[in-house]
Amino acid sequence: MRNPLADKVVEIKPSGIRKFFDVVSEMKDAISLGVGEPDFDTPWHIRDEGIYSLEKGRTFYTSNAGLKDLKIEICNYLKRSQGIEYDYNGEVLVTVGGSEAIDMGLRAMINPGDEVLIPQPSYVSYEPCAILAGAKPVTINLKAENEFRLTAQELEDAITDKTKVLILPFPNNPTGAIMELADLEAIREVIIKHDIFVMSDEIYAELTYKGKHVSIASLPGMQERTILINGFSKAYAMTGWRLGYACGPREIIAQMTKIHQFAIMCAPTTSQYAAVEALKNGDEDVAQMRMAYNQRRRFLMNAFREMGLECFEPYGAFYVFPCIKEFGMTSDEFATRFLEEEKVAAVPGTAFGDCGEGYLRISYAYSLEKLKEAMGRLARFVEKLRAEQGK
Amino acid sequence: MREELLAIIEKNSRIDLKELAVILGVEEIDVVNELAALEAEGIICGYHTLINWEQTTIDKVTALIEVRVTPQRGQGFDSIAERIYKYPEVRSVYLISGGYDLMVILEGKTLREVSNFVSDKLSTLDTVLSTATHFILKKYKDHGTVLGSKKQDEREMITP
Numbered sequence: 001m002r003n004p005l006a007d008k009v010v011e012i013k014p015s016g017i018r019k020f021f022d023v024v025s026e027m028k029d030a031i032s033l034g035v036g037e038p039d040f041d042t043p044w045h046i047r048d049e050g051i052y053s054l055e056k057g058r059t060f061y062t063s064n065a066g067l068k069d070l071k072i073e074i075c076n077y078l079k080r081s082q083g084i085e086y087d088y089n090g091e092v093l094v095t096v097g098g099s100e101a102i103d104m105g106l107r108a109m110i111n112p113g114d115e116v117l118i119p120q121p122s123y124v125s126y127e128p129c130a131i132l133a134g135a136k137p138v139t140i141n142l143k144a145e146n147e148f149r150l151t152a153q154e155l156e157d158a159i160t161d162k163t164k165v166l167i168l169p170f171p172n173n174p175t176g177a178i179m180e181l182a183d184l185e186a187i188r189e190v191i192i193k194h195d196i197f198v199m200s201d202e203i204y205a206e207l208t209y210k211g212k213h214v215s216i217a218s219l220p221g222m223q224e225r226t227i228l229i230n231g232f233s234k235a236y237a238m239t240g241w242r243l244g245y246a247c248g249p250r251e252i253i254a255q256m257t258k259i260h261q262f263a264i265m266c267a268p269t270t271s272q273y274a275a276v277e278a279l280k281n282g283d284e285d286v287a288q289m290r291m292a293y294n295q296r297r298r299f300l301m302n303a304f305r306e307m308g309l310e311c312f313e314p315y316g317a318f319y320v321f322p323c324i325k326e327f328g329m330t331s332d333e334f335a336t337r338f339l340e341e342e343k344v345a346a347v348p349g350t351a352f353g354d355c356g357e358g359y360l361r362i363s364y365a366y367s368l369e370k371l372k373e374a375m376g377r378l379a380r381f382v383e384k385l386r387a388e389q390g391k
Numbered sequence: 392m393r394e395e396l397l398a399i400i401e402k403n404s405r406i407d408l409k410e411l412a413v414i415l416g417v418e419e420i421d422v423v424n425e426l427a428a429l430e431a432e433g434i435i436c437g438y439h440t441l442i443n444w445e446q447t448t449i450d451k452v453t454a455l456i457e458v459r460v461t462p463q464r465g466q467g468f469d470s471i472a473e474r475i476y477k478y479p480e481v482r483s484v485y486l487i488s489g490g491y492d493l494m495v496i497l498e499g500k501t502l503r504e505v506s507n508f509v510s511d512k513l514s515t516l517d518t519v520l521s522t523a524t525h526f527i528l529k530k531y532k533d534h535g536t537v538l539g540s541k542k543q544d545e546r547e548m549i550t551p
Contacts, residue, residue, distance in 0.1 A: 021548035295414035
């Protein structure tokens with residue numbers, strides 16, 4: 001029989017997060033700090049709206065680009081939070097999570113051989129999606145000394161005449177880094193000078209702990225060259241509802257909608273009704289969850305300080321990214337031993353790009369009690385390693 | 392900090408001061424001072440424990456009593472409310488809008504004890520026009536906390 005598989009797909013390496021999860025699910029008393037989804041339930045009034053839509057028999061498809069009411073609410077939200085105006089009719093596409101928007105966006109923009117710039121460490125989907133879209137992914141290695149922000153110089157150095165799209169993943173998973181207005185203004189000049197497009201993945205936009213998130217699309221001249229991606233998973237703890245969106249220039253959204261209509265038809269209807277409620281009446285819930293995440297973030301930063309573990313202070317998402325270089329082992333070795341000896345699973349930084357070597361991603365989408373227990377174990381482990389090294 | 396501090400200790404008054412300072416991002420001494428101020432201002436009125444008595448072997452009966460009263464000249468409902476809340480078995484007294492005036496929450500050891508209180512003490516007050524007593528059969532949720540079932544972390548393993 002001939003090989004049934006496509007080389008392009010087979011060659012994509014599986015996500016590095018998996019391996020640890022498989023072990024942790026088998027291990028008793030293990031604590032996982034690996035999960036990348038909120039520990040909160042979706043606020044009840046939002047769930048209730050989903051249930052109500054089912055009771056009403058709203059079990060049909062919506063239009064391909066999404067429910068009109070939802071598209072309008074998305075536009076209202078972006079207007080009030082970022083001051084950006086989109087036309088709900090043609091500049092918004094409701095997708096199955098932010099992930100679909102990344103895939104569709106790249107497929108709609110890439111010609112074979114185009115280069116896509118991917119700052120790393122970052123979410124693991126960009127590279128495979130770029131490859132599947134026929135692009136050549138080009139990594140930009142972000143640096144700890146810049147708090148893992150993208151600098152204008154780093155961007156300038158990575159651009160060639162083939163560069164078409166920059167993926168801008170902030171607030172960032174896994175580092176928790178954010179890009180503030182001044183950072184965005186600096187890279188904006190480079191982007192416009194070289195006439196490239198931006199795919200701004202702002203799925204963690206509501207989870208920042210130092211001022212409000214700023215979207216690059218709100219900067220002068222940027223809306224026309226940016227696909228803004230956001231969704232409901234992180235802000236409203238709605239991961240299982242699978243709902244996200246992309247907003248951008250009409251011509252790009254039209255092509256994305258075309259692929260979406262053939263591949264997906266439309267995003268889940270129940271979720272779309274629930275999401276309307278989330279955007280209309282969910283601000284207070286988001287504020288409550290943000291407050292809880294911030295408390296945990298402060299707790300972890302303090303725990304690292306007390307055990308003398310180096311970590312830059314992250315102001316976004318729900319991850320911290322401590323440095324483990326002092327122990328002279330790879331992220332993978334550290335994470336493996338930490339899991340085996342203390343039964344705590346954290347994800348090695350290398351799962352998010354080679355430049356994540358020497359770091360560990362710790363998610364704080366866990367209760368303070370769990371985090372406290374985990375930090376106790378981490379402190380003990382760190383002491384043990386230092387003793388082994390005769391420190 | 393005040394609002395966030397209150398939100399935390401309303402749910403967990405046993406939280407360690409040092410930890411409280413850490414998660415609020417302030418100094419421990421600031422927390423101590425703020426708590427003292429909140430107590431002095433009568434904003435923090437106590438640090439109670441939520442107990443699900445149904446899980447113990449101790450019998451308790453709780454009743455909600457709707458009380459209609461005649462307000463008194465110059466004092467409104469305050470003096471009659473005070474008269475009622477002085478009984479130690481009375482847990483809570485609220486002034487209510489709507490069909491009756493005071494909501495009295497009473498705790499006793501037995502049904503008889505509660506009904507005796509209502510018939511002997513409450514109903515006999517001059518200003519009390521009528522009472523309606525409702526016994527609580529089961530508490531599902533109290534002080535924002537669902538009693539009984541502890542929620543498990545059911546999140547599944549997923550990548551990325």
